[in-house]
Amino acid sequence: MILRHIRYLLAVAEYRNFTRAADSLHISQPALSQQIRQLENEIGGQLFDRSGRVVRLTDFGSAYIDYARRALLDLDAGQRALHDVRDLSRGRLRxxxxxTFTEYLVAPAIERFHSTYPNIAIEMTELSLEAIEGGLSEDRIDLAIGFTDIRSDDIEAEALFQERMTLIVSDSHPVAEQGVAVVPSQLATLPLALLSGQFMSRFYVDSYFESQGIKPNVAMQANSISAVLKIVRRGIVATLLPSALQYEHRDLKYIALEPRFPARTVALLRRKGAYQTATAAAFSATLRALLETGALSSLSAE
Known part of the structure; x- marks a missing residue:
């Protein structure tokens, strides 16, 4: 009853029309109107102004609806909790x-998790850190791998390891065997293939250039890490990406920079106070085990 009333309330607020809201809910318009009036009677105030051509929230409704949205998130989580099978014989992980984690961290973690819990359906999404924060806050994601430098107070971060950007080249590139770190004056001369500005890692690269007084020779940009790495393998250009890529891309050369990039802390992200599904808890444990004693343990030692 509570869940249905909240869904009806939010539909009318979205469509600002009882008929269109009823169509979206697959119920009749009179039934929807009756349910909204019942809710208004129960909470003791008028939620909608029905006097104009467009239905609008009253001041009373505007004050109530944000709480209703948050309640719906919790109620949906509660429904998942009722169906959550603790022995992990079935379930779903979002x-x-x-x-950048697609290139070295996600595959081994998912491989281990799936081999241990083969009947868990896994929904994987590659998103910006900002989109991840929104997805967690709106309960569209159970768990995320990102960084500790988040902006939302609704998200909690569990630190995993330090990630640092470095220079990456092919084994045929002129600097591949030079044996010493690349300094800013040399870095400024190298043709670079970089990720485009939509990536947060590009922001850190540009900040490093600025801090070192470098005017980079950006020969090309791409919105795909795999595309950048394919270009680098041709031996013409270098790139700046996380040094941890060496765990999946061993054919490339990883050249130290002096001074080094500032490190960022990789973290598991989840919504504060949210119900943690058994699948999310199991994946978190799987990833921690890989970092502590498993195939990814050298990441934590860096």
């Missing part, structure tokens, strides 16, 4: 991660 996992999100920022793009």
């Amino acid at each position: 996992l999100a991660f920022t793009p």
